[in-house]
Amino acid sequence: MDIARDPEFLSMIDRLREEIQEEPEGVRADFEELVTTGDEREFARVLTAPGQPLWARELASFRLGLAGDPRAFEALVLLLNHRDPERCVSAAYALTRLGDPRTARAAAALATNELRVAYALLPVRLLATLRAPESVPALITVLERRLQDDDPHWRVGVACVEGLGALGDRRARPVLMEAVRNPRLGGAARTALQRIEG
Numbered sequence: 001m002d003i004a005r006d007p008e009f010l011s012m013i014d015r016l017r018e019e020i021q022e023e024p025e026g027v028r029a030d031f032e033e034l035v036t037t038g039d040e041r042e043f044a045r046v047l048t049a050p051g052q053p054l055w056a057r058e059l060a061s062f063r064l065g066l067a068g069d070p071r072a073f074e075a076l077v078l079l080l081n082h083r084d085p086e087r088c089v090s091a092a093y094a095l096t097r098l099g100d101p102r103t104a105r106a107a108a109a110l111a112t113n114e115l116r117v118a119y120a121l122l123p124v125r126l127l128a129t130l131r132a133p134e135s136v137p138a139l140i141t142v143l144e145r146r147l148q149d150d151d152p153h154w155r156v157g158v159a160c161v162e163g164l165g166a167l168g169d170r171r172a173r174p175v176l177m178e179a180v181r182n183p184r185l186g187g188a189a190r191t192a193l194q195r196i197e198g
Contacts, residue, residue, distance in 0.1 A: 003038075003066065008093045012062060015086055016055045027053075034059055044071050058087060065094030072098055077106045080126065081119050088122035096129055104132030112141050120156045128163030136169045143175050147182055154184045161185055165192025172196065 003009050013035055020031055034046070034056060046052050046060035057075055064072035072094065079091035095103050107130065110116065110123040124142060127135040139160045146157030161179055164172035165188070173196060179189035 003063070006066070008090060009062070009066070012058070012086075012090045016059060020055055031055065031059075040064060040067055040069055044069070047071060047075050058090065062090055062094045065098040068098060070098070070100055073100045073102060073106075077103075077110070080107065080122055081110045081116060083119060085122070088119065092122045092126045092129075095126060104130045104134040108134040108138035111138050114145065117142075117145075117153050117156060120153070121159055124156055124159040124163060128159075128166050131167060136164065136167055136171055139163050139167075140172055140175050143172075143179060146185070147175075147178055149182060149184075154182075157182070157185050158188050161188040161192050165195040168196050170196055 016031065020027055034042070037043075040063075043060035043064045046056050047064070052060075058079055061072040061075035061079065065076050076091045076095050076098065079087050080095065082088055082091070095107075104127065107123045107126045111120045111127060113120070120142065124139065127138055143157055143160035143164070145151075146153060146160065151157065157179070161176065164176060173193065176189045176193050176196070179185040180193070182189070
């Protein structure tokens, strides 16, 4: 797909343009130049140069990710676990297209880090999309921690349930049977079980 027509790229550019609208004119000009260039060497320079703003690192890593350049990997993984969900969405999109074999392992590590569970939603969804060997064990681990009725991160649990249903692996059946009893997870868990057994 032409990058200029990629909906996720256009959404990211709109978001970043709004983010820097109060910056000096020179910063806004640098942004527009980075948006329009196709020079992968410039993107790589932005990722390695000290003192680069977050918007520049996000834009450069996204473009390199879509180009399949492994130099994007580390920056995209950091963005995948960012406190801003929109940055996580863009990073997950680029990581899926990057195709780096390290992605599933990194996503599993982020998803199962209980200290960062508030930011685990996109790593969980990415694991389901990747369908990697790490996906099912990591989703089961995260879901087992989300089974309490009063768990504040139940949306992460729902994403695990949906991901396990999509993956269709019978190893998930025991934890999904437990999730059926959870008032917030139960409906999704029943659907996931039907997909696995159907």
